[in-house]
Amino acid sequence: MMKKLLIALLALGLCCASALAADLTTNGGVEIDLSALPHQDEAAPATVYFISDISPESLVRSYQALGVQLSGRVGVKLSTGESERTNYLRPALIGDLVQMLNAAIVECNTAYGGSRASTAMHMQLAKDHGFTDIAEVDILDAEDSMEIPIEGGKRLSVDYVGSHFANYDAFLVLSHFKGHAMAGFGGAIKNISIGFGSSMGKVWIHSGGTRTSGSIWGDQDPFLEAMADAAKGVDTAMGDNIVYISVLNRLSVDCDCDGNPSEPDMHDIGILAYTDPLAIDQAAIDLVYAMPDSASLIECIESRNGLHTMDAAEAVGLGSRTYHLMNQDA
Secondary structure (H helix, E strand, O other), rough: OOOHHHHHHHHHHHHHHHHHHHEOOOOHHHHHHHOOOOOOOHHHHOEEEEOOOOOOOHHHHHHHOOOOOOOOOOEEEOOOOOOOOOOOOHHHHHHHHHOOOOOOEEEEEOOOOOOOOOOOHHHHHHHHHHHHOOOOOOOOOOOOOEEOOOOOOOOOOOOEEEHHHHOOOOOEHHHHHHHHEEOOEHHHHHHHHHOOOOOHHHHHHHOOOOOEEEEEEEEHHHHHHHHHHHHHHHHHHHHOEEEEEEEEOOOOOOOEEEOOOOOOOOOEEEEEEEEOOOHHHHHHHHHHHHOOOOOOHHHHHOOOOOHHHHHHHHHHHOOOOEEEEEEOOO
């Protein structure tokens, strides 16, 4: 009898330990232990906020968790998507947060053709996708570029962003995390480097700082290092007046710049928020790698040496790769 009781208590203890071990549950119902996230550290000063629910209310809650009040003229930097099939963040999801901030939606034109290669085409697409129904849309390089300095960059000493960048006091960088055909993945760092880059600036980054016109194709590692440099320039220019929210849903291996992306083959994860683009991207990467169904996205990241962007960003002093993940579901 005593032996049976001991076995029962032991089984109960193991069950409870198992229940306590899962520190968060993703939007798709996958349980993840924080110990499975290699850069997560309870003692880290950088606190990245996580919430599994992907909804307008949760986006607002994620922003509020940061304890930051963006003021003045605020721009929300996002991707307007290449086609309706693209996995861009829909206006119905982001509208409450954008309007709460009384913000404009800001973007730059592409350097590779497509539906966003000119301001007129880009504005029409933004209207077609419903963004002009929720906010003013401003194409930052509609009137050319402006130069911002980069201190300590490996490839770049200056960055070329859309000239309307100077018209804003603060930015919310709202990123859809996903794969990317050239960078391996797209998150906060890509959104403030390539994303804020004017058409000329995009060529400048893609070429590793060797040209401002012509083909966007260049050597891979110099491109990744130039992205890190450009991100440092934007983040430094804005100081405390820039924050980051990343939505980990519709995790296709293809970017929102791809008009016909592959269907995602992994579960949605949730929303991350923080003031450091490197920490929020590292948290997203760690969560993706901890997922049991992320093989395709991991292959996309690694086949492009995408993690080198994180190394380069850390080396240039963009932020911290070590973070404490605060689960807002708890």
